Amino acid sequence: MMKTLTVNLGERSYPIYIGNQLLSKKELVTPHVHGSQVMIVSNDIVAPLYLQQAKALFADFQCQTVILPDGEQHKTLNDLNLIYDALLSNHFDRYCTLVALGGGVVGDMTGFAAASYQSGVNFIQIPTTLLAQVDSSVGGKTGVNHPLGKNMIGAFHQPSCVLADIETLNTLEDKQLSAGLAEVIKYGLIRLPDFLGWLEQNMDKLLARDPEALSYAIEISCQCKADVVAADEHEAGVRALLNLGHTFGHAIESGAGYGNWLHGEAVGIGMLMAADLSMRENWLTEQDVQRVENIIKAAKLPVGRSLCPQAVPLAQGRSCKSFSAPMPGP
């Protein structure tokens, strides 16, 4: 069982393969390798689980690996240098291929390394978390964090293919699964009311990792993102929709210190804060906000919603209550 979606970007179009046991299907990735040199980039959590399989995928090429430390706190220029070091010390040329094997952090860093190594080389995404499969591996946003802001350093650089093997989700920690569901819920909220209803009814199946339910949610999510990205590759307009919850979310991640909140956890509470702000502006009803809160809670994401006792007056004469952003539970 495999589904193929296409991100339509003219000469930069590429396929997303979604299914089971894709990590054993050489024939899927081989046509997307450029040159003879392949560098697999992974991290110290994912490599022990899937690096062997990934290396077998590229056994026909001169294949090297570089293992990054895990976590958002390592998504820095400094850690990025580990990839450049590996490429240069192995004499990789500008016709090489980089492969991202891991979650969003590995994907964003590998993508940016590919965008900037010798002015741009080919890369392939093999996302192993739900968040990476439904969000960060699709759309070509790559980059690293800066102490003063998340994803502030980066580039648009599209992969030549994405291989989303649903089996890799079986080894995901529960809170990582929930973090991915935050981005899945986002697609329901921004464009797909029917899908939002489906999520409300099937959240238990998703949390139980039912393969059919997961596969459906990933397909719908990737298709939604692919449609938005095809309409607005460089975020001049409609693509900003994909940032729902990310303004508040990035502030939480940055303020709390990268690595203390998972990105998806911060986006979850960020969407709730955005919904609450919308209610204050009379764009949403209290019932709408409650529905958002309910589905985020159902996905076992932290909401930590508490209103401060006193309203703070704003210059415009509106009142503003604040959210506290506690650390997510264990």
Added chain:
Amino acid sequence: MMKTLTVNLGERSYPIYIGNQLLSKKELVTPHVHGSQVMIVSNDIVAPLYLQQAKALFADFQCQTVILPDGEQHKTLNDLNLIYDALLSNHFDRYCTLVALGGGVVGDMTGFAAASYQSGVNFIQIPTTLLAQVDSSVGGKTGVNHPLGKNMIGAFHQPSCVLADIETLNTLEDKQLSAGLAEVIKYGLIRLPDFLGWLEQNMDKLLARDPEALSYAIEISCQCKADVVAADEHEAGVRALLNLGHTFGHAIESGAGYGNWLHGEAVGIGMLMAADLSMRENWLTEQDVQRVENIIKAAKLPVGRSLCPQAVPLAQGRSCKSFSAPMPGP
């Protein structure tokens, strides 16, 4: 007296203005500023000379500056962070404009910062060295060095305009002027035999900084580079011509330690080494090589050509003599 050339790259086309006292002509740059925020990037040699004038050019905008340490040894990811720090601590958004005021190092670093800040912002080149005016500010190659290789980290990112003020060449050190002439000579060697003849006859005028001779040499050089770049923006073919002398040159710069050779000096001797190799392959005559050596010497560039006493046999049965690459003279 001002000349305007255009680099034809479709929607990324941009003008190069060449002339005297351009640093006082607001009307040239104002149409190319995006947004309201301007960050001028310069270095500690150029800033005391031209920063005041440059700031006046952008007086209508919210203008900030960041001063980098001078020299190729500072063209690193680490020093690049100084630009990101300044942008973020001044809350620059993705609609800002970066301005490179200086030589090739400042231009390459500012261009790469512009390529990678918030996935890409606008930038303007104000090259103040001959090398930057005829080469690095035209064509959109941006980047930094890695200890294992020059310009290994970078991106293609075109400026929105280039302002080449010939007056700034009056404050240039002699050896910097010669370094720029290496790239000027390159255009003669790769595509313009008549221009090579003109250079042979007018080298003294150029070294004496005759404004008319300099202006002509800069125009011809920029036009040559613009034509090549328009034909092959991302170096899939003919653009590789522009790398004459750079393979050997980069090796010299990297091997000797960045900052010990000026880039143009290394390119000068690199072109001579390339000519010598071509002669060994029977693609050039001894007279051709002598002509290359003569013009490089005439530009007061180091040649440091000395053949090792014993030929080293290669696998292919050819013999190879080696160049020594001494430090350039004072």
